[in-house]
Amino acid sequence: MTYREAIKLGESILQKADITDAKNDAWLLLAMACKIDRTYYYVHMDEELTTEQTREYQSVLKKRAERIPLQYITGEQEFMGLTFHVNNNVLIPRQDTETLVEEALKIIEPGMKVLDMCTGSGCIIISILKNTTDVTGYACDISKHAINVAKENAKINNVFVDFERSDLFEKINDKFDVIVSNPPYIRSEEIPHLMPEVARFEPMEALDGKEDGLDFYRRIVKDSKTHLNDNGILLFEIGYDQGTAVSDMLKYAGYCEVKVIKDLAGNDRVVMGRIEKR
CATH class of the missing domain: 1.10.8 (Helicase, Ruva Protein; domain 3)
Structure with a gap:
């Protein structure tokens, strides 16, 4: 042949x-x-x-x-112009998530401390650090296997990130200027109907946002204020139909300047808000 x-x-x-x-x-x-x-x-x-x-x-x-995803076979995926190692312990980085990174880069300044919650492959925090100077990066995930992949990607891309295995804020003691997160946000009942590459092979704990897809947003918003410095900013990636629900959560929790940002396809993709000086 x-x-x-x-x-x-x-x-x-x-x-x-x-x-x-x-x-x-x-x-x-x-x-x-x-x-x-x-x-x-x-x-x-x-x-x-x-x-x-x-x-x-x-x-x-x-x-x-x-229907094993191509990226799990080749072992890599490009994101924000960088190469990331991936396997079935982490979600495959997607172009939609670049919107979250791009919005974070608009507000991150030298000297800031940034936390990436539910880091997975580490693509978000690593991309932020590759595009900023004098920024301290932290990241956490509940999966030790995901943390191992993220650590490898930090080495591949020559950045230092302080990784912590943690169930959301469980083991997080510091305060940050910016918290970014792409948490699980697919409704449980929708997962079996996703394309086979996703439903059968990507890690369930990184997909399942529970009954209404909003469980992790509630938990993160609830505890985030005590982990943000004055004027700190929280940014989420969201599903295309979750903009109103998540922005309302932030407003109810006392965040100001709450806004929803669309991705290149015109879908709601990022929600962000600021904690006022206390």
């Missing part, structure tokens, strides 16, 4: 498995399995794969056809 034939075979297998971007996934899996880039492919497309390459390519195609 030549490289050209391998791409066609992979595309056919993945199309039958209802993979949306079958051709692109087939190429990425071939590149990984054969350790080649596009330049090599175009020069050698009619050359035969080795037995080892064929075996490895068939193996990863089988995984993808089972």
